[in-house]
Amino acid sequence: LIRRPRGALSKPNHGGYTLCQVLNWNDKTYKSMQEGLHEVCEEYLDLRVNFPNQAPAAVAMFLNAVRL
Numbered sequence: 001l002i003r004r005p006r007g008a009l010s011k012p013n014h015g016g017y018t019l020c021q022v023l024n025w026n027d028k029t030y031k032s033m034q035e036g037l038h039e040v041c042e043e044y045l046d047l048r049v050n051f052p053n054q055a056p057a058a059v060a061m062f063l064n065a066v067r068l
Contacts, residue, residue: 002022002023005017005022037066040062040065040066041062043065044058044061044062044065045058045059045062046058
C-alpha cells in the first residue's frame, strides 16, 4: 500500500497530487489501467449502486478480478 500524500487529490497546482505522480506512472500506463478497471467494474458491479452498497459476492468477485 501507498500512504496517502498530503493535499487534495487531483489538485497538484494547489498543494495536492495526482495518482499518476504518486504511482510514478506515465499517462499511457494510467489510462490503460483505468480503462481495464472500468471494464472489470462493468462486468462484476452494479453501476447504479455505490461501492459500499454492492452485493458482497459481487465485491468479492471484483476484488479477485483486479488483484495484480
